[in-house]
Amino acid sequence: MNATNEALPVLVIGAGPAGLAAAAHLIERGLEPLVLETGPAAADAVRQWSHVRLFSTWSELIDPAAEKILAPTGWTAPNGATYPSGGDWAELYLQPLADVLGDRVRYGATVTGVSRAGRDRVVDADREAQPFTVRVVGADGSEERLLARAVIDASGTWSTPSPIGGDGLPALGEQAASDRISYRIPDLKDPAVRARYAGRRTAVIGSGASAFTALAYLADLAKAADGSGTHAVWILRRGISGSTFGGGSADQLPARGALGLAAKAAVDDGHADAVTGFRTDAVERDTDGRLVLVAEDGRRLDPVDEVIVLTGLRPDLSFVNELRLGLDERLQAPIALAPLIDPNQHSCGTVYPHGVNELSHPEKDLYLVGMKSYGRAPTFLAMTGYEQVRSIAAHLAGDHDAAQRVELTLPETGVCGGAGLFDQPAAAEDTGGCCAAPATLTIGAPAATSGGC
Known part of the structure; x- marks a missing residue:
């Protein structure tokens, strides 16, 4: 990279948990970030599931570099042992962090394309010497082109939920029935949403933490005075095994274990x-x-009034199509990362913490991070995203020793086969597994997934 390119900012796509943490780590390393956020405020995707409680505690949801930036402002971290909702996460941590970053975060800025200046994906000549060129559309429809020395795509997967069809395509008639179909966990505290499901028969499709949450919410509604007649039909693409409901009491994230037990x-x-x-x-x-x-x-099921589809999320790769990505053909995750997170093979234990090595692509200095780095895989923790961007920022700053170090210890999942999402509100296809169901089914207050890293 030439000196001119080094003077350019590192462009970060998305002002969610991973994107804002990336900016904090870049600043700590003496690099200048520019964060582009489609929404009108930080953590726009997180705010869309503000009613859902995370199964990670505050101590696991605050990035260390971000906390250092916030501390001089008088910001105080919430009680580390408590579980925030998505709304809490956005208002008490992510928005204050974005506010500290100031003009380094731009709202209403949608990235529509990323390429190399003067080079489409076919051209080899002098490619790596060219800066990235980023096309941006503003909230008012205006267009501009920005230049960057590196691009960190932390745009997440929230905007692209998977459809109903078992083949990965929309089911026949799915679009025509869109007035009765939702792809989100319902906010039953909203009177209009509550009325939509109260006393109704609802199909819940999916087998991960989001499906567990929806089932628990609907069960609570069925027991309420205004919920008589509420009933759910839980649709799984595979069978029920010992791991279907997660790790239960064996899960080192207790709220996640309780969530599966609530679904049971x-x-x-x-x-x-x-x-x-x-x-x-x-x-x-x-x-x-x-x-x-x-x-x-x-087979034909008895009629239902509503359908809640929680069959996972998938990455939007359309705006990085002119770049050379190295993605696994199944998961759409970076090739070196895919074997570590593949729900077809992943069993009990943890996903190994990873960084710049696993996240690199043939396109130098391009990185997909956060939930987007996992493609269609369902197992993700916010802490994992923070470790990713720490390693990448160190690499971009030339501190290769720090980039190679692992500075994260993950909790045991207590989950086999990728059956539940870790800190991400969507569900993967049901999978088999190896964990036995817990012997004791004492259920605490269910906590739900978080997301959008």
């Missing part, structure tokens, strides 16, 4: 029926306008 209680107490081995092919309407789900094997 919803089934055991009769508030939800589980339908296994059901891969949806079509969504039809009966004569009363209710929805009928049809499986690939021809």
